[in-house]
Amino acid sequence: MGDQRQGSGSAGNGIHGTVRGTASVPLSVLDLATVGSGLTATDALRASVEIARTAETRGYHRMWVAEHHSMPGVASSSPAVILAHLAAHTRTLRLGSGGVMLPNHAPLVIAEQFGTLEALAPGRIDLGLGRAPGTDGATAAALRRSDSLNEGADEFPRQLAELTRFLDDDFPDAHPYSRIHAIPGPVQGTSPGGVQSPARPSIWLLGSSGFSARLAGALGLPFSFAHHFSAANTMPALALYRESFRPSEILDRPYASIGVSALAADEPEEARRQVMTGALGMLRLRTGHPGLVPTPEEAAAYPFSPVEREFIDSWLANVIHGDPETVRGRLDALVARTGADELVITANAHTPAARLHSYDLIADAYDFPKAVEDITVAG
Template sequence: MSNTPSIDQNKKLQDIKFSVLDLAPIVAGGTAADSFKNSLSLAQHAEKWGFNRYWLAEHHNMPGIASSATSVVIGHVAAGTQSIRVGSGGIMLPNHAPLMIAEQFGTLESLFPGRIDLGLGRAPGTDQLTAHALRRDRRSDGQDFPEQLEELRNYFKTSEAVGGRHVHAIPGEGLNIPIWLLGSSGFSAQLAGRLGLPFAFASHFSPDNTLPALDLYRRSFTPSEVLDKPYAMVGVNVIAADTEKEARRLATSMQQQFLNLIRNNPVPLQPPVESMDDLWSPYEEAALEQQLGSSIIGDQAAVTEKLQDFLDLTQADEMMVNAQIFDHQARLRSFQIVAEAVSMKK
């Protein structure tokens, strides 16, 4: 008999929550200041359209991503919105002392009570040279992530709950800040299950590992004071427009971004092109298909159908939508189409 908890096989898009992953893109010809203005604009629209949470991701030494000081940008977005949850997707914990993350997110939770999420990853979020610049003598390669996580979680508990201590996270101690584990493989899936924490999987760039990781999470799940049953969120790239042709054109910015990454040539997000055929080799096209294979590109009808197919496949409890689109207005329209798609009556 399977140890996997029972899941609802009849989920509809209206049955789950949808959220936003913002990689705070710096576009060609733009600045980080422009990116932060656009992030706040998108968050305000996402709140109005009914999205559940708005997460920003920690990346370093990336010319096309502005959210390296992730907790600062979270504060900027939370200050400009009213009710949407705001958090990290994620903080790369091995880059930081757990005490500092507890203090930062304790500060955010104190400023915006009941609205802050702390999503944690164990990758560096950058290249090895930059990881060394971030970590210096700590020699952390992510293998001590479970110990770092335990230390961080203890800082949020009261001193009495952990038997007394000399070092306190102020603010932070005694605050209830939801912690999520993020992953693109099985390590964090199993750890999240064992600890009874919610789990977010990076399907938007690791589609082949999605189902094995979700299965591992659900089979590993042990009820905790946080959750009595598994809660899994999946990331998905959605590039939507009023026509299929326009959506495919807009998606070439995302494709160029990944193409430059596999060429080890990160640059700002590039404007869309009519065709990628002159830009990639057959090998590169195949490599991108492997990484971006779960991306949903199309008009509202296609997006609705493909999102439902993805939900049928993953049985996710929540989906987090990413859209690397060059033009801000087109990006807003893409998220608006998703909002309309998931609220449509069946």
């Protein structure tokens, strides 16, 4: 690597977050820009802005958006575009990808996109990377112009190394890419009259199994595990990450966040009513019928078969929901059980209002600061 470092895990680089209120670890937000039945992608993306503003004013540490494709109920197919928009509507909140699916893209393209984001929002950008396609096989082939999905996954360590060298601008002189520069990037600081940028995007590895956990540990990178859809693998993956960890110039000790699905409402019954919409949406996705997020009324009226009910019950077992104190208690228990250094909360519900209210209620439960100012930024 070159001179552009994330540091040794300092809060200024966004790896170790500031603990707010009575929380034991920093709380962050993962947003999928979900599109509910009767709503549009424009509604969903406007809601993402409101969620970012709420996260910033209420003391959440960061907000990530995830790359998904060919899913009608998820409008986050272009994380870099969404993040640029969110950067224009926030001032201090860290923003990033949770994650960009690296095998879908040329590393140089990602280095350019996130270098641009870093230039737009200096010191606030995270580059979370995954190796899954973020979609089905046919869509992945259309994205990659290749019929081989295994090739993309198997090539992930090489692609990651290439991306890192583009971000650091430190290919060896003999490398065929030594005269290729990701711009915006470090080369601008070494050009005549150039001023060195103080930072570059912080790289995270994301995963739902052991592969990325082991790789993140070996490279000394922060790691985020997708507990919200792979809860059975959480403890083994975190143990593998910690066992594999080697101190680096980026981190001197392991730092692991976990993604968790959590929704708070004023009453437990309302929370259950709201999370059923996401559960039905996931059932449809898993059975090959992805669509918009259904309404609570549609979810309540759906005639679940015994097999479908079993899936719903299994799915909801890993969705934290209830009144604010119940949600806080279960989040605290999850931290105690896993030793996670940070929680990245995703709230799945039909309406933006339910998701926004949940983030406010969770912040209240942890005595996060109240929103006392109106943020005026680019409109």
